[in-house]
Amino acid sequence: MMSKVIVLRLGHRIKRDARITTHCGLVARAFGANEMVFSGEEDKGVIASLEKVAERWGGDFRVTYMHSWRKFIESFEGVKVHLTMYGLPVQRVIDEIRDLGRKKSILIVIGGEKVPGIIYKLVDYNVAITSQPHSEVAALAVFLHEYFRGKELELNFPGAKLKVVPQKCGKKVVKTEEVP
Numbered sequence: 001m002m003s004k005v006i007v008l009r010l011g012h013r014i015k016r017d018a019r020i021t022t023h024c025g026l027v028a029r030a031f032g033a034n035e036m037v038f039s040g041e042e043d044k045g046v047i048a049s050l051e052k053v054a055e056r057w058g059g060d061f062r063v064t065y066m067h068s069w070r071k072f073i074e075s076f077e078g079v080k081v082h083l084t085m086y087g088l089p090v091q092r093v094i095d096e097i098r099d100l101g102r103k104k105s106i107l108i109v110i111g112g113e114k115v116p117g118i119i120y121k122l123v124d125y126n127v128a129i130t131s132q133p134h135s136e137v138a139a140l141a142v143f144l145h146e147y148f149r150g151k152e153l154e155l156n157f158p159g160a161k162l163k164v165v166p167q168k169c170g171k172k173v174v175k176t177e178e179v180p
């Protein structure tokens with residue numbers, strides 16, 4: 001049994017990042033994290049759209065805004081991981097982090113446009129998903145996939161109102177009371 005996984009998304013800007021921060025939350029939820037906290041500009045729209053997804057598709061994923069990311073990281077009791085192209089390759093450190101995650105909560109910090117330099121020192125691990133620049137959404141997805149060893153692909157989301165019935169071709173979505 002793994003402990004809680006919390007994602008901290010830094011530097012949210014309402015005008016430019018609404019979509020990408022929402023995508024961070026969608027990925028966090030779908031790939032097994034318990035919670036996302038975001039800092040930068042407060043944005044009720046991001047919270048509302050992620051809450052709506054959780055209400056329809058189930059689970060108890062939570063999203064909150066936190067003004068002081070620094071206090072949040074410093075007071076976090078658990079293992080702190082920052083995803084950055086400059087860190088150690090994920091394949092080298094993921095077993096160690098997963099072992100720690102059996103007893104301690106994990107905080108995964110992902111950046112936005114610019115990450116304050118102090119972050120690198122506030123965390124226990126700086127982890128790279130390749131040493132190439134890409135995206136916080138992709139980095140988060142791959143990290144969670146490695147962390148949960150693919151088991152997150154089979155996750156069930158209790159209380160879902162809607163469920164997809166996988167199809168070779170086309171879309172089939174049923175209301176949960178219709179699921180046999």
Ligand code: SAM
Nearest residue numbers: 083084085110111115128129132134135136139
């Ligand atoms: N040059 C920026 C920096 O690191 O300050 C890159 C910003 S990138 C658009 C936004 C975020 O995506 C980064 O803060 C990091 O969390 C994540 N990211 C991008 N490439 C990554 C990689 N190769 N490995 C891990 N995380 C990555």
